Amino acid sequence: MENKTKRPFQVLPKDVRPTNYALSLQPDLELFNFLGNVDIDVQVKCVTSQVVMNSVDIDIISATYTPGSAIDGETATELTATGINYQNEDEKVTLTFSSALALGNGKLRIDYTGELNDKMKGFYRSKYRTPDGETRYAAVTHLEPSYARSVLPCWDEPAIKVTFDVTLVVPEGRLALSNMNETGRRPCANKPGLVEVSFARTPIMSTYLLAAVVGEYDFVEGRTSDGTHVRVFTPLGKADHGHFALEVAIKTIPFYTQYFDVPYPLPKIDLIAIADFSVGAMENWGLVTYRELALLVDPKSSSSEARQSVALVVGHELAHQWFGNLVTMEWWTHLWLNEGFATWIEYLCVDHCFQDFHIWTQFVAKDHSRALDSDGLENSHPVEVEVGNPGEVNEIFDAISYSKGASIIRMLHAFIGDAAFRKGLHLYLTKFEYRNAATEDLWACLEESSGQPVAAIMRTWTTQLGYPVLHVSDEQQGEDRILNITQEKFCAGGTFKGDSPTWMVPITISTGDNPSEVRMTVLLEKQSTRVTIPGLQANQWVKLNSGTVGFYRTCYSQPMLKALIPAIRDQSLPPCDRLSIQDDLIALSCAGVVSAADVLRVMEAYMNEPDFTVWMSLNVNVSSIAVLLINTDCFSSFQSYVVDLFTPVGKRLGWEAITGEGHLDAMLRTTVLDRLGRYGHRPTLAEAKRRFSDHVEGRRTLPVDMRRPVYIAVLRHGDASVMDTILKMFRETDELEEKHRIQMVLGAASSSELLQRALDFSLSEEVRSQDTVFVIASVAGQSRLGMGMAWDFVRENWMELNGRYQGTSMLGHLVWTAGNFASEERALEVKAFFDTHPVPSAERAVQQAMENIRLNAAWLERDGAALKAFLEERSTRGGDTSAVCA
Structure with a gap:
């Protein structure tokens, strides 16, 4: 599908540039709007009577300009803007003055109003409940990539870095946070019930890193070994849920300080859990915002997987405090410099903090494999991709910028060695601190430190599509x-x-x-x-x-x-190598190089595999073949094959945690029992039903790591009463992870009536807007019936869904509800729909979904008969594995 919405490269004129913003925001948490005023210290570099800035969705009440001479006490005329002209399509405003602004310094003062929106971007409202059940709202900012312009008129480009003086006017009793430490709090004159909270001046930074939060939170705090004040803010009554993230942060900041040989540059770092949040987390300098599940760990009921996920996300966002915040990409073309690097080093950090996680093997199964899959598509993009307008940036918050970026950095790190790599990073961070840099700047520093032709090597990986x-x-x-x-x-x-x-x-x-x-x-x-x-x-x-x-x-x-x-x-090959062999084979099969039946034969060699991460990869690849066969008459034979493959490790692990077993054993048990229950393994299903009954009736609580496979098994093979029970559990629990877990398993139901209930539930008031897409994806990803119903549901409710998520990466998730079909008819159906319902922020996702559908269709046509013959032949020998292909 041709991209018809690309706009040319746009930057603001250079005749007037800011040096500092003194910003005051007063959010109204009942009327859902805000008052703003900003004094901007500017330099007029060219004589002009107009000031062009970024601005969208805010109403400017007045704008004045005071020349620097008047600020210094000399006689000079304050100029009032005689024209305020909005260019809404370009998200700009032009302020016109009656006479030219003289060269030199001056102050631009703008008073304005805006909406405290419900779109999870800009300055928005986030709904939460107090411990006594009262519904209230917090005011939260999320400004990446280009939403600062909806909070204040500004020069909203990453290369225009300045300082900020922030003041928040908030109701008494509400917490107010910003990037820097609080410096003062006083009652507002003529505004009963409000207090004015001021914060220290920020370092020089980009507009997208500005942050403010107003609400009610508990917190835990501590100090790092090098004295940085760390706080983790949680919902009221859940301060104990912040201890694990605090532990990670306190370990992580000194680790990065030592690794980069650059001190953390701010006096404090706050990490805060936001109830409504569109992405996983955001690295605002000194005030990192997180989706609640990405930060909070219930010490009593969080799973092993949840703890590991929180550690990785905390490690990622704190890495940005140096790599992204201290040194920032010159333009969004170099977004991968931020995200690819942070994705790589989050694993390095977690490996330092939690060596028993064996996290680098998991990197291969998650990020490395994900990037290879995505970058093998015709509709991929180079790591460095031209971005004409910041509105296009959401398209590249994807596996290429994050996972491929991390993978090629990992490859380079291994090639030049850790010592040279660290030396080069230190050179890069100190040379460009408080400034901007491009990809070539990083290569030059690493080349200097290593003596290797880094730029020549890496240019082939960042400027070319694919691998x-x-x-x-x-x-x-x-x-x-x-x-x-x-x-x-x-x-x-x-x-x-x-x-x-x-x-x-x-x-x-x-x-x-x-x-x-x-x-x-x-x-x-x-x-x-x-x-x-x-x-x-x-x-x-x-x-x-x-x-x-x-x-x-x-x-x-x-x-x-x-x-x-x-x-x-015999597992003499290390886990990463065992993993990559079958991962490459499944990709080569999709490409028509090897037969999918031969891939299944090789998979049988993994029957006694002990490693969690290898099984995680096998599980993903089993799903890839399941997508092909789900509409065929040999799908039940394929399920039997998978059950036979997974049964030995299931028997070895059992249902009960063994004293002394590791973190990864719990995750492996979850993965294996999930697959066995999903595919109707009778002993697993019977045990799941028994344990579910005990859990519901209060006889024995299910261990948290066992809940997902049990819920999936009973939903897959249950009736409406099971769905009723699980939804009742959802409504009665206040455990965030449990709510999320239930939302993610609802698509396991097997009847059209129950799947429709799950889809309708996704748009109900009970499901936060941020989670709707995941409920729909759950339905789309677990059965043939659900796949079709989810796609129909997305189309039928497109107006509402597009209204909620327009301009965000969430639309890409909705597009991919159709991505696992396997027929040309479905590909044309997807094309026809999005031709008439264009999604500028997810055009590449549409193209990739259609390509994936066609790849599946071609793969099935090419290998369907061979797969069927293999599965039938295997059935005749009773699943004997002695004939494993070599």
């Missing part, structure tokens, strides 16, 4: 092994047509005589090469991409793949 697949074969020559390696662009839809681009690829190689060590590293700089591995016996396997650090896929010759199968079975 390579390495085709590799080997031959034995005496005591040496010779590898023949050729690269070509990987295409999810098949072989690349035309002359393939090339990448500079750092290739790590391990061998069977020492599986856990990198035997050698080579840099592939052209289309193909021959690599000699000296002294390797003929009976030893060879594995490329040791540790799955390189951002590429590997297609082995049949003899090389056969040699690796025993190392999968």
